Amino acid sequence: MSTRDLVLAALFAAIIVVLGLLPPIAIGFIPVPITAQSLGVMLAGVVLGAKRGTVAVLLVLLLVAIGLPVLSGGRGGLAAFAAPTSGFLIGWVFAAFVTGYLSERLISRSQTGLVQGAGFFLAALTGGVVVLYAFGITYLALITGLGFKQAFLGSLAFVPGDVLKAFVAALAGRAVMVGYPLLPQRA
Amino acid sequence: MDIRFEEASASFEGRVALHPLTLSLSERRIGVIGLNGSGKTTFARMINGLVKPSEGRVIVNGIDTAADAERVRAQVGFIFQNPQNQIILPILKEDIALGLKAQKLSKEAMDAAVAAILSRFGIPHLAERRAHELSGGELQLAALASVLVTRPPILILDEPTNQLDLKNRDLVERTIATLDEHVIVISHDLPLVADFDRVLLFDQGRLVADGTPGEVMARYRELAA
Amino acid sequence: MNTLYVEGNSLLHRLSARVKLLALALTGIALIFIISPFALAIAALAAGLLYASLRIGWRQSWLRLRPVFLTIFVVAVFAFFVSSAHEAATTLFRLTTLMLLAAAATATTTIGDFIDEITLAARPLERIGLVKAADIGLSVGLVIRFVPEVMTRYRAIREAHAARGLKPRPLTLAVPLIILTLKSADEIAAAIDARGIRGQN
Numbered sequence: 001m002s003t004r005d006l007v008l009a010a011l012f013a014a015i016i017v018v019l020g021l022l023p024p025i026a027i028g029f030i031p032v033p034i035t036a037q038s039l040g041v042m043l044a045g046v047v048l049g050a051k052r053g054t055v056a057v058l059l060v061l062l063l064v065a066i067g068l069p070v071l072s073g074g075r076g077g078l079a080a081f082a083a084p085t086s087g088f089l090i091g092w093v094f095a096a097f098v099t100g101y102l103s104e105r106l107i108s109r110s111q112t113g114l115v116q117g118a119g120f121f122l123a124a125l126t127g128g129v130v131v132l133y134a135f136g137i138t139y140l141a142l143i144t145g146l147g148f149k150q151a152f153l154g155s156l157a158f159v160p161g162d163v164l165k166a167f168v169a170a171l172a173g174r175a176v177m178v179g180y181p182l183l184p185q186r187a
Numbered sequence: 188m189d190i191r192f193e194e195a196s197a198s199f200e201g202r203v204a205l206h207p208l209t210l211s212l213s214e215r216r217i218g219v220i221g222l223n224g225s226g227k228t229t230f231a232r233m234i235n236g237l238v239k240p241s242e243g244r245v246i247v248n249g250i251d252t253a254a255d256a257e258r259v260r261a262q263v264g265f266i267f268q269n270p271q272n273q274i275i276l277p278i279l280k281e282d283i284a285l286g287l288k289a290q291k292l293s294k295e296a297m298d299a300a301v302a303a304i305l306s307r308f309g310i311p312h313l314a315e316r317r318a319h320e321l322s323g324g325e326l327q328l329a330a331l332a333s334v335l336v337t338r339p340p341i342l343i344l345d346e347p348t349n350q351l352d353l354k355n356r357d358l359v360e361r362t363i364a365t366l367d368e369h370v371i372v373i374s375h376d377l378p379l380v381a382d383f384d385r386v387l388l389f390d391q392g393r394l395v396a397d398g399t400p401g402e403v404m405a406r407y408r409e410l411a412a
Numbered sequence: 413m414n415t416l417y418v419e420g421n422s423l424l425h426r427l428s429a430r431v432k433l434l435a436l437a438l439t440g441i442a443l444i445f446i447i448s449p450f451a452l453a454i455a456a457l458a459a460g461l462l463y464a465s466l467r468i469g470w471r472q473s474w475l476r477l478r479p480v481f482l483t484i485f486v487v488a489v490f491a492f493f494v495s496s497a498h499e500a501a502t503t504l505f506r507l508t509t510l511m512l513l514a515a516a517a518t519a520t521t522t523i524g525d526f527i528d529e530i531t532l533a534a535r536p537l538e539r540i541g542l543v544k545a546a547d548i549g550l551s552v553g554l555v556i557r558f559v560p561e562v563m564t565r566y567r568a569i570r571e572a573h574a575a576r577g578l579k580p581r582p583l584t585l586a587v588p589l590i591i592l593t594l595k596s597a598d599e600i601a602a603a604i605d606a607r608g609i610r611g612q613n
Contacts, residue, residue: 003610004601006547010554011562011593011600017555018562018589025582036582047590059551066526066552067416067518070559075479077416077518078436082510083480084487084503143444144487144503150494154487168582175587180595237602257608265606271561272599275609276553285550286607319560334607 005052008182012048012056016040017063020072027164034161035072041092042128042166045099046120046173049184053100057092064089087139091132099127103173108185113174121170128169129162188213188341188369190234194243197229204229206392207243212371218380218400219373220407221389230389231343231373235263247341264339264368268346270326274318274333280305282318283333290337304336308362324355328362335368342368348376377404416476416518418468424520429529432517439513443506449498452505459512466519476519480511527552550609554600562593 001009019040024033044053060070069076071089080089102123107116133155141151177183190212197205205226221227232238233245236256245252252259267273276282283301292300305311308328313321321329327347335342347363348356360379363370372380380386386403388396388410396406424432446452463473484507492500527549534545569588573580604610 001544001547002601003604004597006551007554007597007601007604008594010551011558011597012590013551013555014558014562015590015593017559018566019586021563022566036586039582039586043586043590047594055551059555062530062548062552063555066523066530067521068523068556069414069416073479074475077476078514079477079480079511079518080514082440082507082514083483084507085483140487143507144491145499146487146491146495146503150490154490168586171583172586172590175583176590179587180591182594232602235606237606257611260606260608265603267599267603267606269596269599272596273603275550275557275600275604277557281553285609288546289608289611317560318557319564337607 001051001055006055008048009052009055010059012040012044012053013059013063016044016056016060017070020070024072027161032157032161034165037072038088038092038128038132038162039165039168041096041132042099042124042169043172045096045101045127046103046124046169046183047176048100048182049104050097050100053096054093057096061089061093084140084144085136087143088132088136090139091135094135095127095132097127098131099123099169102126104184107177107183109177109181116177117170117174120173121166124166124169124173125163128166129159132162133159188215189246189248190341191246192233192243193246195233195240195245196242197226197233197238198241203392204238205233208394209243210387210394210397212385214384215369216380216383216385217369217371218383218386219371219389220375220377220380220386220403222411225389226392227373227387227389228345229392230387231265231345231371234341234343234371235260235265237265260339261337262339262341264334264337264342266327266330266334266342266344266347268349270323270330273330274321274326277317277319279316279318279321279329280314282329283336286333286337300336304332307335308332322355323351324358327351327355327359331362340368341371342366343371343373345373346375347372348374348379377407415523416515417522418466418519420466420520422466422520424462424466424516427520429521429525430532432521433529436513436517440510443510446506447502449501449505452502452509456505456509456512459509459516463512463516466516468519477511477515481508484508484511523552544610547610550604558593562589565589565592 016037020037022036024035026033041057044056048056063070064076064080065078067077071080103120106119106123137151137155140146141148192208192210194207194209196207219227219231229238233240234247236252236259239253247259248262250258274282276285280301283304284297287297287300302311305314308331310328313325313329347359351359374380381400383400386400387394388403388407390410396403484504488500488504491503531545531548534543534548537543538545566589569585570580
């Protein structure tokens with residue numbers, strides 16, 4: 001990894017930490033307040049791509065593991081990995097990777113803004129919602145013995161907030177690409 | 188000090204930042220001036236191998252910067268424009284010790300070297316402080332300490348007084364005057380280089396004047412007018 | 413940034429980070445195979461006593477453990493209604509045990525010890541060219557170094573919104589925050605390279 005890539009990943013990890021310090025926002029039609037931190041995970045993928053985005057998220061989890069209270073709500077330490085919802089935390093790594101990988105494949109500079117935005121939304125939705133929930137729900141089902149169906153139903157309340165975040169991530173991904181393009185493009 | 192540019196040029200993505208330049212530098216205090224985008228920062232970055240010549244060669248104390256950037260960097264310390272981005276670990280003394288890691292010193296020797304460089308710049312009281320709490324002047328001194336702790340014989344400073352208030356600017360000027368190292372200062376702050384041994388003026392990627400501060404600054408004023 | 417480490421000289425403080433991490437991992441695996449709520453309750457009690465022996469204090473402990481404990485509790489209540497009391501009890505005690513042990517390891521291990529241990533664990537990965545072990549400590553330091561700078565930048569962007577009478581929105585906050593922050597990467601990377609901190613490149 002080049003020094004620049006390393007620094008970009010570390011700076012993005014710092015951004016994800018700062019997003020976790022911001023108070024959660026309540027939005028009318030969504031049943032649970034939403035935090036900006038998991039938005040940061042999708043943003044890491046859409047802005048930095050698969051490799052650097054994954055490293056950024058790994059760095060945040062590393063900070064958590066070594067005892068820094070950097071998760072939203074001041075959570076941190078190894079205990080954060082002992083919650084029934086820790087699958088969502090571990091899933092962040094794969095969410096950032098898939099979001100980044102799809103962004104690299106789907107988006108190219110020659111596309112129109114609308115196509116790019118749709119590509120970013122699809123990438124963030126697949127990585128940040130489908131993949132993330134696959135990890136989170138599987139872990140929840142196995143660790144608690146709730147079973148998949150109940151674990152799925154129990155997690156549903158959070159889906160609208162995360163779809164909304166995928167939408168924000170898509171718009172932000174496009175805006176950053178216009179202002180300061182960093183995403184490696186393979187398409 | 189012996190820095191030689193042999194027909195060295197630099198281009199980025201087809202745009203020429205520095206036209207082929209042949210020049211040799213050995214004075215103790217050298218100023219580099221020019222308008223924004225004149226190529227002076229590229230010139231400075233070529234001296235420590237951060238920018239490698241697209242054509243030609245740059246030789247620093249007998250070492251080719253393209254062949255062995257690591258050895259060149261041991262010879263040439265570099266202070267960047269924004270000291271904020273120069274301190275990379277949270278606690279100042281940890282940051283300064285970082286540059287020494289490659290030398291595989293004992294813990295005692297490392298602590299002693301860190302303490303020595305902090306007192307050299309009059310900032311031993313900042314050792315345990317967090318980088319983001321330091322003022323602009325303190326950060327600039329800290330950046331000097333972090334770079335000079337590995338004892339490079341040559342030091343390049345890119346706009347060292349750019350973001351400082353008058354008091355801190357004077358502090359940095361006085362500090363530069365006391366340095367034993369060979370110093371190359373890139374600056375818009377003309378008084379800073381007014382008593383230097385030699386001043387270079389760049390314009391549109393070319394060296395357009397080279398001589399005593401008086402002559403070169405007169406030329407710079409014509410150019411800017 | 414404050415850490416969750418607590419100064420002290422207990423047995424746990426003196427144990428090496430490696431022993432604590434291995435013990436934690438093994439206990440975690442063992443707990444999955446214990447299905448008797450009674451045995452798990454005893455395990456939770458033992459973990460609670462171990463945690464209490466660190467003398468962190470009720471208030472501080474509650475602050476630290478509350479967020480994780482609440483999720484465990486909510487899921488246990490959910491399990492009680494949709495599944496069975498047996499399921500609810502095993503979940504509650506199993507995860508509470510794990511949480512207490514993990515929190516105890518965190519409270520008794522310094523960041524430096526953790527990083528040394530992780531760096532050591534990364535050596536084999538370095539040999540196959542996957543990572544540079546020394547980069548781990550450097551990157552962790554970089555993140556901690558730049559969190560306050562990013563926070564300062566975030567406040568400045570909010571103020572800029574207020575000064576122009578704009579309502580802060582996630583998008584108009586996040587985009588300038590990302591661009592301004594990442595733009596400093598070039599200079600930070602150049603500073604690292606110029607100081608020869610990562611060796612050859």
